[in-house]
Amino acid sequence: MPRPNEKSDDRPYDIVLFGATGFVGELTAHYLAEHAPQDCRWALAGRTPSKLEQLRDRLAKTNSACAELPLLHADSDDPASLRELARSTRVLASTVGPYLQYGEGLVAACAEAGTDYTDLTGEPEFVDRMYLAYDAVARRTGARLVHACGFDSVPHDLGAYFTVRRLPEGVPLRVDGFVRAGAQFSGGTFASALGAMGRGRQMLRAAEERRAHEPRPEGGRRVKAVVGAPHRSSEVGAWAVPLPTIDGQVVQRSAAALERYGPDFRYRHFAAVKWLPVAAGGALAVGSVVALAQVPAARRWLSSLVAPGTGPDEARRAKSWFTVRFVGEGGGKRVFTEVSGGDPGYGETAKILAESLLCLAFDELPATAGQVTTATAMGDALLGRLQDAGIRFRVAHVE
8 A cells, every 4th residue: 555645646636735825825825836846736725715716816827727726625623624635635734823723633634644744833832732642643644744844943954954964973963053034924923923922831741741752762862952051152253042942842853863963962043143232132022022921911912913814025025034054063073054045934934835745745755654853754855955946055164
């Protein structure tokens, strides 16, 4: 019996994009319209048929073949529709967040159907809860559940992977990542962040439950992601401010799964800020938002400041950029690498998600199943796709 990720005709579609009419969903649909191979059987899915039809009309202006693109009805509040959606395709992506509120039903449906699943979540609690509930199911059915397939967390995960592969094998390795970006966030991203900030206790509880159930790396290997201290980094010429985002956790999980990261691996994740007053002001602003997010009325007020479904316009996205610099060392060698691209949250995120879908659907990949990271599930294949698509991975310096 062929695995669901193998190219076959036993399901109507290779790829389904759920939440296609949302802000990032539409950007992803346009990317697929321009870059999916002609023999790719893909479809748009969502809860509002009229919006799907309008999107299809816009896509047809880019690619006339999209005029016949199938439109599928599904709703996050309708488990039966999600099960039918998951059974119809080999690979499915969801851009419908916040994922803690809307995401579990589709993860469950994909795990049960043996359908590869991707999303754009940056919500650690959601990822941990999905691991606890569906990793074992997905391992049994052969589904690959690949969360955080956007700026959270592919440049960091594959950037660390790219760096590690340029260091000696079989020795302890240390990698630090430094993020810089100039971009604007959307209403959906802000809503997800606020939701996570207001659930600190629940997030810690889910992480503890995961640690209690997750197997340790084989062979006595040690792997950890450390929240480093703020400091002036001579390597990048900036102040390094710890970033307690999901990215470090994803890198840690890739390192635990892949022996190439060595017998003892440590990763630290920072924002690189040129000026100390800016770093201090940013930390104060984030701390204030976190404090306000603990109060339901204040959280609702903050949510009203940026409407869901909105985001930066094309002109603003065209000026946006990101750079992630990595410093890796081990075995007497030190390597400096860099991952960089354009608009991180939307243009490049849509590109990353779409290329992840195409990679899962059509590329020769390692035999993995369950909840897996991009480096574990797709590794070199996705790295090559992203380089071909214009995201730059380069070695800057070796000592």
